[in-house]
Amino acid sequence: MSETKVCQCCLEEVLATNYLLHSLYCERNITKCNICDQRIDINEQDAHMETHQKTECIYCSKQFEKRLIEMHKNNCPNKPEKCGFCDLMINMAEMPRHQANCGSRTEQCQICKKHIQKREFNLHISICRKDQQQSQKRNRLKRITSEPTSEQSSNDSSVQEIKQITKRKPQKQNKQRSKQKEDISKKYNDDDDEDFQKALQMSLNQK
Structure with missing residues (x-):
């Protein structure tokens, strides 16, 4: 490993073989x-000395070096900010x-x-x-699942009347229910609401 020395002018480490030329330059x-x-x-x-020149903060009028003024302005106690509740500018x-x-004041929910x-x-x-x-x-789901299908509308006055028919054979009733589920599913198949589709299927499966 090459030996190094610290320059007393710039305080940087340089190779010992280059130390003399480097120190003369520094x-x-x-x-x-x-x-x-x-x-x-x-x-x-x-240019470096200009960074030490002081300038006045526009919020508190105190003097700060140019290299520090921006950091101070971002955190100056007198810097105005907008209140999130009333939109007023407050220090x-x-x-x-x-x-x-301001936050303890009340506002009426329109819902x-x-x-x-x-x-x-x-x-x-x-x-x-x-x-x-x-x-x-x-x-919406309650309304949809209570709607009569096209076949039921032509034969009955309401879904309730269909449910009250007890004299039909079980096989015919099952076919009619399957037809009702199929008609409702087709009617609302294009609805993009995933929660609605899940709820609709659960409702139909319970029938």
């Missing part, structure tokens, strides 16, 4: 920043107290008509909407 071209002690090339000294330092009060706290409103809406969709599916 002595002429590398300097140390008096503010941050960083080793910099003489040709880049002016970051005051946001927790504001949201505690169930209950008054819900704003901090829980989005969660409530998602659950309430899902419950409404499930209820609509159940009502």
Whole structure:
């Protein structure tokens, strides 16, 4: 393994065989920043010193170096942010107290008509909407499975009347039920709702 030495100008490790030439170059071209002690090339000294110049934060008016100002602005306590409950612009330092009060206010759900706290409103809406969709599916399924088929419509006035026919032979009744299931399945075969299709098949299998 080749021997190395640390250059006292740039503090980098260099091969011992190249150390003399490297150190001579560094002595002429590398300097140390008096503010941050960083080793910099003489040709880049002016650009480096500009990073140490201070500029004012637009939110709190405090002075920060250019290399630090952006990081400060992103976390400045006086930086305004939009409240998620009322859309008002509030300083970051005051946001927790504001949201505690703002989130406790209530808003009426247009689905169930209950008054819900704003901090829980989005969660409530998602659950309430899902419950409404499930209820609509159940009502739709109940309506579909109660509809008379085309064959039954021509012979009977309603599905209830068909169910009340007890004098027919079991074989004929089974055929009629199979026909009813087949007609309903064909009628709603194109429905893309997977939950609805499963529920429909379960309902038909129970008949």
